[in-house]
Amino acid sequence: MxxxxxxxxxxxxxxxxxxxxxxxxxxxxxxxxxxxxxxxxxxxxxxxxxxxxxxxxxxxxxxxxxxxxxxxxxxxxxxxxxxxxxxxRGVFAAVGRQIGVGKESDIFEVAMEDGTVLAMKLHRLGRTSFRAVKSKRDYLLHRKSFNWLYLSRLAALKEFAFMKALGEHGFPVPNAVDCNRHCIVMSLVLGYPLVQVRELRNPDVVFETIVGLVVRLAEHGLIHCDFNEFNIMIDDDENITMIDFPQMVSVAHRNGQMYFDRDVDGIYKFFRKRFNHSVVEDSHSSHETESDIEEEERPSFSSLAKATGFLDKELAASGFTRREQEQIESFIEGSEAENSSGSDEDDVDDSEFMPEKVDEDLSSLNSLRLADQDGDDDDDDDDAHSPDNGDAV
Ligand code: ADP
Ligand code: MG
The missing domain is CATH 1.10.10.10 (Winged helix-like DNA-binding domain superfamily/Winged helix DNA-binding domain)
Incomplete structure (x- = not known):
């Protein structure tokens, strides 16, 4: 856009x-x-x-x-x-070029008064699921109201809270600078998404680092849920930065095991295909040929996912509530289900992407009850969690 x-x-x-x-x-x-x-x-x-x-x-x-x-x-x-x-607020003074188009976001460079360049991510919830739902008009019969502003703001708030908490725990993530509405500002990562890299000097080290991150996350009670070559940044010195956190869940999530395995599988597969990383075995094809030792090397969810509480504690401190967490999870799961049920993504022109179309899209997410739309007395709540949700009038 x-x-x-x-x-x-x-x-x-x-x-x-x-x-x-x-x-x-x-x-x-x-x-x-x-x-x-x-x-x-x-x-x-x-x-x-x-x-x-x-x-x-x-x-x-x-x-x-x-x-x-x-x-x-x-x-x-x-x-x-x-x-x-x-x-x-003085966070930045100018908006520069677009540096990324994510699944559900647009990323721009922004410059501070002193010339420091930062990254700004604008969340656009509903973009991908809109594509998926476009051809399935039946969903619209069950139309319910929703609020795309609220959802996008929730995604930004969650991502900002996670980025901050993860950074404070020593994870290699961009530095979380500020957040307003559906927009977060973070440090610019000087590198490229791993998917763009054809060759590595030390594939073993990079692989170990990346798998190690999934393990450390789980030890902290968290699963990334979209931990793949698109969301792993790597620089010329082969340092890793992980990005993109709106979909993270607690290891206590009922699908925790599946999400964890999916993250790990993805990394194993990518490294084998792209870098011919031969010591790596795909979990699904490894049963008979694999020695016990190699089996053990693969991180096991059950032995890791003991620590819970990180999520609740850290996020409560950041103003991101359990209820908001549940709302955004139900949205993301809803759109995952839509996406996996087959869609023709190519026939949608992004430049035409406008909120009125998002409306139709999100309306299929019946599970989501939005306080803003229900006329609940949740406005105060929202304000409390948003650094500033409207500083005018
Ligand atoms: P989405 O949730 O839409 O996938 P991402 O957070 O993954 O969005 O960002 C999309 C792309 O934008 C990334 O693949 C990366 O190329 C770029 N990007 C995101 N954050 C940064 C950053 N802090 N610094 C540099 N590039 C970034
Ligand atoms: Mg991404």
Whole structure:
């Protein structure tokens, strides 16, 4: 998705005021009635309507008049609110080039006032599952409301909390700098995803390091759940950094064993295929030829996963609650199920990716009950966990 930050410069105070009003209205409305936006923004003499037109022109909001006249934020609008908040806070001063398109995120370089370059990750929950669900309209029959802003913010909050906690425990992760809405800012990793590397000087050492990380995570009560060559960064000195944590779970998770094995299997397979790492045996094909010693070398989930509590303690301290953890897990599991049930991913043009399409996508996730949509009194809760979820109006 394009992020034309130039527009940021041309937006006035009133523009941001109205944009923030739309965001606030979305706590209780999928489409925020124009009148409500006007009331929240409190601009003089119909000023809100003029501003909304401008926001629409810049694709920061989406207009919907199917039921009543109203608007909602687009991802771009949400991006701008997060970026503005972080810039105001002095976290960075400029947004640079896009350095990554993840499964459910866009990554940009950002520069601080003093020229230091950091990485900014904008979460876009629902992108992949949207692809999967696109052709299965039946799901839409069971439509339930949801809130993509809430989910993306939850993903960012979780990732930020994990990155911080893991860093404090000495894991090689980017330094977690700050977080706002669906956006996290972290140190830039000077390296490449392992998937881009054709040759290693010390494949054995790198392999041991990587497997060692999975083991150490489990000893801390955690499973990465997406620990593969796309989420392992390696630099010229073959130092490893692991990234991408929104899907991490506790070893106590009911599918813990499966997730752990999947992470380990993936690494074994990748190293054998890419680097012809011959001492490595694929677990599934190794039963008869394998000696006991080699069998023992493979990390075993049951002997590792004794430590629990890390997750609860660390995350509670960071303001990430058990309930939020469960919500995001149920979302991720839901979209995994969608993805594995077969889809034609190629026919979706990413540039067309807009929140109104995400709506349809996420609506299939019936298991997810969102406080924001239910009109629960959870707003205070959300604020407490978000470093700042709207510093205007
Ligand atoms: P997703 O959850 O969408 O897979 P990732 O966190 O894995 O997103 O990031 C996607 C890509 O962006 C990575 O494969 C990597 O190339 C790049 N990237 C992510 N974080 C950083 C970082 N801190 N420094 C440099 N590149 C990064
Ligand atoms: Mg990734």
């Amino acid at each position: 394009k992020l034309d930050v130039d527009a940021l410069r041309y937006l006035s105070k009133d523009d941001f005021r109205v944009l923030t009003a739309v965001e606030m209205g979305m706590r209780n409305h999928e489409i925020v009635p124009s009148e409500l936006i006007d009331r929240i923004a409190g601009l003089k003499h119909g000023g809100t309507y003029k501003v909304l037109k401008n926001l629409l022109k810049h694709k920061l909001v989406h207009h919907d008049s199917s039921k009543y006249d109203g608007f909602r934020l687009t991802y771009l609008g949400y991006d701008f609110l997060a970026i503005k908040a972080l810039v105001n």
